[in-house]
Amino acid sequence: MKELRIGIIGTGMISHRHMTVWSNIPDTKVVAAAEIDEAKLRQWGEQYHIPSDCLYTDFREMLKRDDLDCIDVCVHNNLHTPVSVAVMKAGFPCYSEKPMASTYADAKILYDAQKTYGQKLAVQISSIYNLQTRYAKKLVAEGKLGDIYHARSVGHRREGRPGMDMPFFSRDFINKEIGGHGPLGDLGIYHLAQMLYIMGMPKLQSVYGCSTDRYFQDPRLLPGGLKYEVEDLSVGLARFEGGISMDIYEDWAMHVDDVGSSFIAGSMGGLKLIDVDTTGGELAQSKDGSIIGGGMVQNPTLEFFGYEDGQMVSKVIDCQANGRREALVDPKVRLYNDNQVHWAAYVRGDLTDENRIDSPYIALQTALLSEGIIISGNLGRSVTADEIEAMSEPMGVRRQQTPWGVIEYDF
Numbered sequence: 001m002k003e004l005r006i007g008i009i010g011t012g013m014i015s016h017r018h019m020t021v022w023s024n025i026p027d028t029k030v031v032a033a034a035e036i037d038e039a040k041l042r043q044w045g046e047q048y049h050i051p052s053d054c055l056y057t058d059f060r061e062m063l064k065r066d067d068l069d070c071i072d073v074c075v076h077n078n079l080h081t082p083v084s085v086a087v088m089k090a091g092f093p094c095y096s097e098k099p100m101a102s103t104y105a106d107a108k109i110l111y112d113a114q115k116t117y118g119q120k121l122a123v124q125i126s127s128i129y130n131l132q133t134r135y136a137k138k139l140v141a142e143g144k145l146g147d148i149y150h151a152r153s154v155g156h157r158r159e160g161r162p163g164m165d166m167p168f169f170s171r172d173f174i175n176k177e178i179g180g181h182g183p184l185g186d187l188g189i190y191h192l193a194q195m196l197y198i199m200g201m202p203k204l205q206s207v208y209g210c211s212t213d214r215y216f217q218d219p220r221l222l223p224g225g226l227k228y229e230v231e232d233l234s235v236g237l238a239r240f241e242g243g244i245s246m247d248i249y250e251d252w253a254m255h256v257d258d259v260g261s262s263f264i265a266g267s268m269g270g271l272k273l274i275d276v277d278t279t280g281g282e283l284a285q286s287k288d289g290s291i292i293g294g295g296m297v298q299n300p301t302l303e304f305f306g307y308e309d310g311q312m313v314s315k316v317i318d319c320q321a322n323g324r325r326e327a328l329v330d331p332k333v334r335l336y337n338d339n340q341v342h343w344a345a346y347v348r349g350d351l352t353d354e355n356r357i358d359s360p361y362i363a364l365q366t367a368l369l370s371e372g373i374i375i376s377g378n379l380g381r382s383v384t385a386d387e388i389e390a391m392s393e394p395m396g397v398r399r400q401q402t403p404w405g406v407i408e409y410d411f
């Protein structure tokens, strides 16, 4: 098989996790990288043995190469649309980190760029490329849940403020200009996207939301000089076509031990999603078993509640064990268990638009819902999907000051 040659943009924290995964996928190789911070770039190049003439402080120079098959975008949130559009415009397939963008307007620009430039695009959403989600979708398709009418999307950290309780995380997470939004745009997108995808992408009708930064702004918890410019909690209640509702809860820090798990409820059965995968699974494990930024490898499982042979049952589905057995019988299923494996197969043509997971569409609908919660919170009333589309404004960076000059983005 021909080697897939990859260029990376942004050599911060998440790029290291991407590198672990690439090193675990045969016939893929990162051969070039771009990063605005030259010292960081050189160190990164040494770590991964990338020659210095393949390292660029200006990613636009890297995009002039003609020996790259695709680009992996690892910059921060409000740079996803500007950089990823530039990548596709330059003629490369583009794999971008999540969230697709901080606003629906930016996400739509990126979504439309696929068609404008005739390029492939995928968005990293580890929660949808895994066994838990695949088995949940299978149970839904088999009718085990009956008529789905409600879902709950939940994410919580007791004290997980990026840049503070988690000092190894970039401060860009809490900077509005670059990070955009708080927990909803961070871990929230994994939960929302998973719920929407399992339920078959129901069409959003309206949403009511509230957000706050009250925890972040308490001066007794805020060391001098540190500024949080984004929310620390967002809650919402959404209504979808087909009479489906979803309540949403996402925080980065809250004085409560547990807020429960995400679930989906139907007339004949329900599914509880335990330990949703937000880190990327087995291929993302470093040699010591840890995952960069995500602790140890997660083991997402499913609990099914419903009827079997007329009996009421409650059972745990061990996704990992089933997945290993299933992959022995049909190795092709492995293509659906990891973001980067899926992306590499799509770029090579082993997966097509018909049988790939359409992460750009899932991410776009996720952006519509998450921004609806934010807009509704600002207005103090519920908003329809049409209103969200009309009111959403781009937050993507148009002019970036770097250590060596300015990058102007055209998107």
Ligand SMILES: NC(=O)c1ccc[n+]([C@@H]2O[C@H](COP(=O)([O-])OP(=O)(O)OC[C@H]3O[C@@H](n4cnc5c(N)ncnc54)[C@H](O)[C@@H]3O)[C@@H](O)[C@H]2O)c1
Pocket (backbone or CB within 6 Å): 009, 010, 011, 012, 013, 014, 015, 034, 035, 036, 037, 040, 057, 059, 074, 075, 076, 077, 079, 083, 097, 098, 099, 169, 170, 172, 186, 292, 293, 294, 400, 407
């Ligand atoms: N850190 C995590 O655990 C994690 C997990 C999942 C997803 N993500 C997502 O990954 C993205 C990056 O997060 P991170 O934690 O790696 O941030 P980071 O700040 O550590 O890394 C981003 C890097 O991009 C560089 N950069 C900025 N503009 C650039 C440009 N124009 N050209 C080249 N490089 C540029 C920055 O200098 C920085 O080194 C975010 O969107 C985040 O949501 C992060």
